[in-house]
Amino acid sequence: MEKKLSRNEAWDLLTEYTKSEALQKHAMAVEAVMAHFARLNGEDEEVWGVAGLLHDLDYEKYPEEHCKKSEEIMLKHxxxxxxxxxxxxxxxGICTDVKPESMMEKILYTVDELTGLINALCLMRPSKSVLDLEVKSxxxxxKDKSFAAGVNREIIGSGCEMLGMELDDVIRETIEGMKEKAQEIGLKGNL
Structure with missing residues (x-):
């Protein structure tokens, strides 16, 4: 690895291109889950976390060129x-043909959509929190395709296959990762 990006450098870059609080919180949720999975796999939490933090770098400013603009921006920096x-x-399979190969890439591919589903679910619960969320919920x-309809369940499913993990286990660990940053990502709720 040429240059390991610090969390602060990554945050500065993210906030230069992403002003929306919702998108910043999504980036932090994915970051938290990535760091959690890194820990489970004995990998570098900051590297995995930064990969999660920057995954949607271009999404707010360049939604039509998602991923392509991020690559340009990252190369420039x-x-x-x-x-x-x-x-x-x-x-x-959506906007790139770069297939996930490393464990980090497969996890990011899988949990991006899943954090969105979990976030949407938390916001409609009485507690408004991830802290008391269960896998079964x-x-x-x-399974309810009309709930958070924008969440691509096929990606989550195919990600689980790539990882050789059961959906329940991926959901459980994603919840655990999000719990670690519940306050920052706005999902502490009233607990």
Whole structure:
């Protein structure tokens, strides 16, 4: 790895291109989940976290050129290819043809959509919190295609296959990762 990006550098870059609080919170949710999975896999939490933080770098300003603009921006800033590849992999089959290969890339591909589903579910619960969320509640909403209809369930499913993990386990660990940053991502609710 040429240049490891610090969390602060990544945050500065993200907030330069992403002003929406909702998108910033989504980036932080994915960052938290990525760091959690890094810990589970004995990998570098900051590298995985930064990959999660920057995955939607261009989404607010350039939604029609999602991933392509991120790559340009990252190259311009001399950001290491490990982050560029991960960012491109999360758009595999949608806006890129960069197939996830490393564990980090596969996790990012899988949990991006899942954090969106979990976020939507938390906001409609009485507690408004991820802290008391159970896997079975997420599974129920996962099966309900009309709930958070923008969430691509096929990506989550194919990501689980790539990882060789059961959906329940991926959901459980994604919830655990989001719990670690519940306050920052606005999902502490009234607990």
């Amino acid at each position: 001399g950001i290491d290819d490990v982050y560029i590849r991960a960012m491109n992999c999360h758009g595999y 997420v599974k129920k909403k996962f």
